[in-house]
Amino acid sequence: MDLPNIETYLRPKNLQTINNWDKDWAWLAGGTWLFSEPQPQLRVLVDMQFLDWSEIKIQEENLLIGATCPLIKILQYSWQSEWTAIAGLKSAISVLAASLKVINMATVGGNLCLALSVGTLAPIMIALGAKYEIWNLQGEARLVAAEDFQIGSRQTILQPSEVLRRVLIPIETLKWRVNYQRFGIAATDPALAIVVSAYNPENLQFKCVIGASVPAPKLLDCHHININYSPFLKNIEFINNPKASATYRREITQTLIKRSLHQLQLTNTHA
Ligand SMILES: Cc1cc2nc3c(=O)[nH]c(=O)nc-3n(C[C@H](O)[C@H](O)[C@H](O)COP(=O)(O)OP(=O)(O)OC[C@H]3O[C@@H](n4cnc5c(N)ncnc54)[C@H](O)[C@@H]3O)c2cc1C
Numbered sequence: 168m169d170l171p172n173i174e175t176y177l178r179p180k181n182l183q184t185i186n187n188w189d190k191d192w193a194w195l196a197g198g199t200w201l202f203s204e205p206q207p208q209l210r211v212l213v214d215m216q217f218l219d220w221s222e223i224k225i226q227e228e229n230l231l232i233g234a235t236c237p238l239i240k241i242l243q244y245s246w247q248s249e250w251t252a253i254a255g256l257k258s259a260i261s262v263l264a265a266s267l268k269v270i271n272m273a274t275v276g277g278n279l280c281l282a283l284s285v286g287t288l289a290p291i292m293i294a295l296g297a298k299y300e301i302w303n304l305q306g307e308a309r310l311v312a313a314e315d316f317q318i319g320s321r322q323t324i325l326q327p328s329e330v331l332r333r334v335l336i337p338i339e340t341l342k343w344r345v346n347y348q349r350f351g352i353a354a355t356d357p358a359l360a361i362v363v364s365a366y367n368p369e370n371l372q373f374k375c376v377i378g379a380s381v382p383a384p385k386l387l388d389c390h391h392i393n394i395n396y397s398p399f400l401k402n403i404e405f406i407n408n409p410k411a412s413a414t415y416r417r418e419i420t421q422t423l424i425k426r427s428l429h430q431l432q433l434t435n436t437h438a
Contacts, residue, residue, distance in 0.1 A: 168202055174437040182304050185213060188328035196235055196277035199269045220332060221274075229335040234276025238263065240322070242270070250338075252295060255345030255363065259287045260351050262263040262358070276331040282383070284320040284406065285357040290378035291311065291347060293386050295340045301325065302332045310335070343367045346430045348423040354407040359411045362423035366431045375424060380405050381414035396424050 179185050187421050191210040195201055200211070220233040223244055232241070238260045246253045263270050278288045279299070291312040292299075303326075314336075317323050325331070348362040361378035373391050377400075378384035387399045400417055407413035 168204070170202065170206055170209065170212075173209060173212055176214065177211065178214045178217050180219075182218075182302065182306055185304055188304060188374060190327060192328070194280070194330055196266070196280075197237065197269075197272035199273040200277065200281050207248045215274075215276075215330075220276075222333070225338065226335075228338055230338060232275050232334045232336070234274060234331045234333055236275045237294075238270045238273050238278070241275070247341075250341040252341045252343050252345040252365065255291055255294075255347045255365070256346070258347035259291045259363075262287055262347075268352055275334060278324060279316065280325065280331050282319075282321050282323045283357075284319045285361070285379045286317070286384070287338075287358075287361070289317050290361050290363040290376040290384040291345065292334060293376045293384055294335070294345060294363040294374050294411050295336050295343075296374075296423065297337075300332045300335060302330050304328050308332065314384075314386050317383040322383070340365065340367075340402070344431055346427045348427045350375050350419050350423060357410075360416055360419040360423055362420060362427050364427040364431055374405045375427070377403075377420050377424075382406060396428075397421065404408040 177185065185237050191208060193201065193206070193212055195212040195214045210424045215235050218235065219238070220237045221237065222231060222233040223236060223240065224231050242257055242260055260270060275288060278286060279292070282289070297313040299313060301309050301311060311324060315324065343423050345365045347364065349358045350360045351358045358379035360380040363376045365374045371391060373388045373389070375389060375396065376384055377387065381403060385403065387396065389396050389399050400420060405413035405416040
């Protein structure tokens with residue numbers, strides 16, 4: 168949709184040319200969200216397209232994915248076959264397949280920074296032990312663990328004018344087995360619950376992250392695949408709204424964890 172209140176559109180080639188950032192400015196990545204509803208609070212859009220931040224590459228111990236990497240690139244990229252966790256990453260993106268337009272245009276950074284409670288990438292980034300590199304306009308960088316980035320629905324720790332530059336995923340965790348589970352009333356409905364489980368068969372290390380049923384994705388404090396996970400859900404405050412009650416979301420989350428564990432163990436048995 169048109170955003171008639173936008174007065175200025177910038178297309179910087181680097182951050183140093185951006186001055187006087189104000190509260191009515193916003194980064195523009197794929198624009199799939201920004202142009203999907205009125206944004207009366209905004210006057211200036213800063214298009215990230217020319218920053219050239221869409222890389223996928225290996226650097227030292229990490230896979231780097233640039234913030235403006237379109238989601239479709241992750242589906243189509245020629246990944247190393249031993250990186251079993253990529254299947255989970257692809258699943259997280261494929262669930263958006265209801266809207267091809269979104270997958271083609273939307274970016275990794277846009278999905279993470281939008282920070283919807285139903286956000287599809289955040290839970291898997293947490294399960295993979297990802298870190299996010301955040302830049303300010305002076306070009307200074309800081310690293311934040313994925314689990315500390317989103318602090319609520321539509322809330323991140325980004326300060327005004329800060330930008331997510333890229334995601335760093337340890338190569339080691341790319342060799343883990345990852346299972347992505349999502350439940351919505353219909354395939355095109357927003358998720359009511361997401362569960363991502365990640366398992367390292369070499370040392371039995373295990374991680375389980377829940378999303379969509381809670382305002383921000385949450386890493387459960389259980390580290391073994393055979394543990395009884397129910398107590399970990401008891402003290403969590405699940406979203407309670409007209410779409411689904413907290414009790415229902417907790418139950419669905421438990422069911423998805425069970426399914427996820429089952430599939431990971433099956434995969435492991437057949438390995
Ligand atoms: C019809 C529809 C259905 C959708 N369903 C789902 C769903 O089920 N699950 C899901 O996860 N998502 C869903 N989305 C959201 C979709 O994934 C987002 O539109 C998309 O991820 C945003 O990416 P973008 O690159 O287009 O971001 P934009 O629309 O360009 O930006 C989104 C927000 O992030 C900010 N931003 C973008 N990049 C950065 C950055 N690098 N640093 C700092 N801030 C940044 C922008 O300023 C803006 O506030 C849906 C969207 C639509 C339109």
